[in-house]
Amino acid sequence: MANFTEQDKANLKAKKFLVWLFVISSFMLFAALTSGFIVYTAGSVERGIKISLPQSFMYSTAVIVLSSISMHLAYLSAKRLQFAKQQGYLLLTMALGIVFFFLQLSSWTYLTQQGVYFVNPNASQSFLYVFTGAHLLHVFAGLMMLLNAWIGKLKNIPQVNNLFRLESTSIFWHFIDILWIYLYVFLLLNQ
Amino acid sequence: MASTAIHDSAAHHDHGHHHETFLTKYIFSQDHKMIAKQFLITGIVMGVIAMILSVLFRLQLGWPDKSFPILETFLGKWAEGGRIKPDFYLALVTIHGTMMVFFVLTAGLSGTFSNLLIPLQLGARDMASPFINMLSYWFFFLACVIMMGSFFVESGPASAGWTIYPPLSALPKAIAGSGLGMTLWLVSMTLFVASSLMGALNYISTVLNMRTKGMDLWRMPLTIWAFFLTAIVGVLSFPVLVSAVVLLIFDRSFGTSFYLSDIVVQGQVLPNQGGSPILWEHLFWFLGHPEVYIVLMPALGITSEVIATNSRKPIFGYHAMVYSLIGITVLSFIVWGHHMFVTGMNPFLGGVFMITTLIIAVPSAVKTFNYLATLWRGNIRFTPAMMFAIGLVSFFISGGLTGIFLGNAALDINLHDTYFVVAHFHLVMGSASIFGMLCGVYHWYPKMFGRMMDEKLGYLHFWLTFIGAYLVFFPMHFMGLDGVPRRYYAFTEFEFMKEWLSVNAFISWAAIIAALAQVAFLWNFFYSMFYGKKAPQNPWESNTMEWTTPVEHLHGNWPGEIPTVYRWPYDYSKPGHDKDFIPQTTPLSQTMSSNLPHDFEGNVEAEKIQAQWKSEVKPSAAKKKA
Ligand code: HEM
Ligand SMILES: [Cu+2]
Numbered sequence: 001m002a003n004f005t006e007q008d009k010a011n012l013k014a015k016k017f018l019v020w021l022f023v024i025s026s027f028m029l030f031a032a033l034t035s036g037f038i039v040y041t042a043g044s045v046e047r048g049i050k051i052s053l054p055q056s057f058m059y060s061t062a063v064i065v066l067s068s069i070s071m072h073l074a075y076l077s078a079k080r081l082q083f084a085k086q087q088g089y090l091l092l093t094m095a096l097g098i099v100f101f102f103l104q105l106s107s108w109t110y111l112t113q114q115g116v117y118f119v120n121p122n123a124s125q126s127f128l129y130v131f132t133g134a135h136l137l138h139v140f141a142g143l144m145m146l147l148n149a150w151i152g153k154l155k156n157i158p159q160v161n162n163l164f165r166l167e168s169t170s171i172f173w174h175f176i177d178i179l180w181i182y183l184y185v186f187l188l189l190n191q
Numbered sequence: 192m193a194s195t196a197i198h199d200s201a202a203h204h205d206h207g208h209h210h211e212t213f214l215t216k217y218i219f220s221q222d223h224k225m226i227a228k229q230f231l232i233t234g235i236v237m238g239v240i241a242m243i244l245s246v247l248f249r250l251q252l253g254w255p256d257k258s259f260p261i262l263e264t265f266l267g268k269w270a271e272g273g274r275i276k277p278d279f280y281l282a283l284v285t286i287h288g289t290m291m292v293f294f295v296l297t298a299g300l301s302g303t304f305s306n307l308l309i310p311l312q313l314g315a316r317d318m319a320s321p322f323i324n325m326l327s328y329w330f331f332f333l334a335c336v337i338m339m340g341s342f343f344v345e346s347g348p349a350s351a352g353w354t355i356y357p358p359l360s361a362l363p364k365a366i367a368g369s370g371l372g373m374t375l376w377l378v379s380m381t382l383f384v385a386s387s388l389m390g391a392l393n394y395i396s397t398v399l400n401m402r403t404k405g406m407d408l409w410r411m412p413l414t415i416w417a418f419f420l421t422a423i424v425g426v427l428s429f430p431v432l433v434s435a436v437v438l439l440i441f442d443r444s445f446g447t448s449f450y451l452s453d454i455v456v457q458g459q460v461l462p463n464q465g466g467s468p469i470l471w472e473h474l475f476w477f478l479g480h481p482e483v484y485i486v487l488m489p490a491l492g493i494t495s496e497v498i499a500t501n502s503r504k505p506i507f508g509y510h511a512m513v514y515s516l517i518g519i520t521v522l523s524f525i526v527w528g529h530h531m532f533v534t535g536m537n538p539f540l541g542g543v544f545m546i547t548t549l550i551i552a553v554p555s556a557v558k559t560f561n562y563l564a565t566l567w568r569g570n571i572r573f574t575p576a577m578m579f580a581i582g583l584v585s586f587f588i589s590g591g592l593t594g595i596f597l598g599n600a601a602l603d604i605n606l607h608d609t610y611f612v613v614a615h616f617h618l619v620m621g622s623a624s625i626f627g628m629l630c631g632v633y634h635w636y637p638k639m640f641g642r643m644m645d646e647k648l649g650y651l652h653f654w655l656t657f658i659g660a661y662l663v664f665f666p667m668h669f670m671g672l673d674g675v676p677r678r679y680y681a682f683t684e685f686e687f688m689k690e691w692l693s694v695n696a697f698i699s700w701a702a703i704i705a706a707l708a709q710v711a712f713l714w715n716f717f718y719s720m721f722y723g724k725k726a727p728q729n730p731w732e733s734n735t736m737e738w739t740t741p742v743e744h745l746h747g748n749w750p751g752e753i754p755t756v757y758r759w760p761y762d763y764s765k766p767g768h769d770k771d772f773i774p775q776t777t778p779l780s781q782t783m784s785s786n787l788p789h790d791f792e793g794n795v796e797a798e799k800i801q802a803q804w805k806s807e808v809k810p811s812a813a814k815k816k817a
Contacts, residue, residue, distance in 0.1 A: 011319065011401075013400055014396045014400035014401055015396070017319070017395075017399065017400055018319055018323070021391075021392040021396060021426060024427075025427070025429070025430045026430065028426070028428075028430035029431070029433055031431075032431035032433075032435070032474060032477070036434065036438070036449075036473070039469075039473055040467060040470050046465065047465065118441075119445060119448075120447065121463075123448050123465055123466055126441070126447045126448070126449065130437070130438070134437070
């Protein structure tokens with residue numbers, strides 16, 4: 001099927017909307033976790049984060065913001081039919097995503113060195129791991145979507161579908177970015 | 192435009208029928224109509240199982256000192272000496288509640304009717320993503336299998352109640368059911384939430400993006416409004432349950448202390464410190480309360496449709512019905528604290544939750560009055576579906592009234608965790624939603640299976656179930672007022688409760704008879720599938736679009752172009768028209784004799800044509816009369 005009918009286009013629009021809805025439900029998950037943190041922490045003065053956050057959070061924030069920019073560049077290239085550039089930016093985004101992933105893991109190491117463990121009578125500190133862990137799961141899913149978009153172009157799927165993959169991937173990737181900034185600011189405010 | 196549309200459907204047709212095997216047609220189907228049937232049949236099977244569980248624990252409550260040797264034959268060590276053991280009793284109430292709330296009244300109800308009706312009533316060929324839709328069913332199916340599987344583990348199924356409060360649920364050693372059974376419960380529910388979310392995302396996207404020409408939001412049937420808003424509630428609340436469950440799993444398996452503190456089990460002090468079980472209650476009820484509306488709203492939508500069709504009248508207050516559904520949707524997120532009045536919450540906060548809770552009575556009352564006003568002076572056709580719809584209204588009133596008692600924090604301190612609460616929610620949620628679901632089955636059976644169900648059996652089923660439900664749940668109010676707590680295995684151990692023995696035996700008899708009445712339904716359902724009368728295309732003379740599709744199902748729903756919609760779905764008994772219904776797909780140009788000024792929605796051209804038609808027809812008609 002080389003030419004795409006109105007119906008197929010309508011379907012892609014509906015499918016893209018699914019990504020938005022998923023973003024909303026995902027956001028609710030984090031809203032619940034952070035509310036849980038507030039309810040828990042407000043319960044007693046012995047609770048709370050009680051340490052300063054790892055330096056690596058600052059680096060990882062910078063990295064994920066950069067990755068958002070390269071994601072956007074990949075999307076723009078796809079729209080302008082510059083496919084070599086698109087693939088390059090996709091790879092760059094993936095690389096930055098992976099760097100982010102390892103920076104987060106290194107902050108876990110830092111936390112344990114400070115004596116802040118996951119299993120902890122002060123669950124406010126356990127929440128640090130839950131937030132970053134749940135976010136990393138999303139990063140992993142985002143990396144899979146990036147890979148899927150990259151492979152799609154490699155297999156030379158039609159441009160409508162290529163653009164659809166890039167659009168949905170970029171919605172999700174920007175969401176992951178904003179989500180991390182939300183979490184980071186939330187943690188800074190509750191430090 | 193028109194020609195591309197025809198071309199589309201033809202192309203669509205081709206790849207739909209290419210190679211359809213048994214496996215792709217009946218098992219891994221991506222067709223919304225087949226998925227709806229899969230949800231329905233799985234839901235009915237789960238409903239029957241959950242009902243049998245309830246009869247088992249009713250035996251214990253009705254005749255606590257009697258032995259039923261047959262139980263030991265079937266249940267083995269869980270009913271040694273023919274008497275249900277305490278551990279197993281708790282497992283029974285837990286799994287009964289979980290299955291009924293989540294598997295029957297959420298997946299069975301939304302899954303069936305949202306899947307069936309959203310594309311058919313809106314004029315879409317299928318869902319936004321048929322593939323995700325299929326996954327949604329299979330996740331649900333797996334959840335059911337795992338939940339059932341927990342009956343086959345040594346330590347038995349989860350037993351902490353359907354709300355699985357920690358610490359009971361968080362300590363694998365607390366009771367037998369908190370071991371492997373609880374783990375399976377959590378796995379099963381995680382799959383279930385994934386399934387519900389996939390379904391809900393699809394429903395919302397389909398409603399917003401795939402309506403046919405002319406189907407603007409204010410022309411959607413109330414069923415669709417209800418399914419749509421239900422899906423929104425689901426998308427916003429189920430993720431919260433996921434977060435609660437994730438933390439619970441960490442507490443159970445990794446030794447964290449989100450919910451646990453200061454616990455001694457069998458003389459041993461546990462290391463978990465600093466947690467708070469109240470945190471669980473907040474997270475759980477933030478889902479839990481919206482969940483009861485996820486259960487109820489589709490039933491309300493179905494009822495609106497069936498009552499309007501069978502009263503042969505437009506639904507009274509269509510806009511008010513939609514706005515009250517929206518009101519319920521919004522309010523349902525800010526009342527969860529009414530389940531926690533006795534957790535020692537700040538009385539001021541309790542007062543806030545009390546006010547928000549009581550405000551929900553307003554949209555609920557609007558809906559009730561509109562149902563009654565639609566019935567008022569209607570040209571009522573008492574089909575079995577209509578009987579069940581009226582039954583829902585009855586339960587909604589009688590169960591809703593007790594909500595107003597419970598919503599008062601001062602009264603709830605006495606009534607919390609008593610049979611009064613059990614009576615409240617079984618009437619307003621349990622019975623009302625089951626009646627909505629059965630109403631839907633009787634009404635759309637011809638659409639699903641192409642055949643009619645037997646009416647006489649339907650009436651028998653209705654009356655036995657209706658009377659049975661009241662006989663079961665009404666007396667529970669009085670037990671609750673007397674302070675009889677829920678979830679007690681041996682209430683006769685307490686002097687003041689002994690007098691309730693005879694009432695409990697009576698309730699158990701009523702429950703057994705009502706359970707037997709379901710055989711009439713099951714027989715009717717499965718027999719009619721093969722031997723029922725062949726259904727005509729529009730058996731109830733209804734206006735909505737699903738009845739414009741052929742009786743034989745086909746992939747893509749309409750053989751040619753998808754029809755266009757010209758009017759709202761409730762033009763029943765419109766003065767001036769020769770028939771008492773006008774399908775949504777009938778253009779105004781074919782109903783000149785019944786058009787009203789506001790039908791044209793400000794279209795000047797059409798108004799002019801209508802005026803001209805009037806001036807030509809009216810004088811001659813008047814002459815004839817003279
Ligand atoms: C007028 C509206 C309503 C009010 C004011 C109301 C109020 C309440 C309150 C205060 C409780 C807590 C009782 C306690 O545990 O002490 C409660 C329990 C419950 N309500 Fe309602 N309710 C209303 C309508 C509904 C509706 C429409 C449904 C379902 C569709 C529903 C389902 C439930 C359920 C399932 C529970 C018990 C949960 C449990 O503890 O297992 N209620 N209601
Ligand atoms: Cu509630």
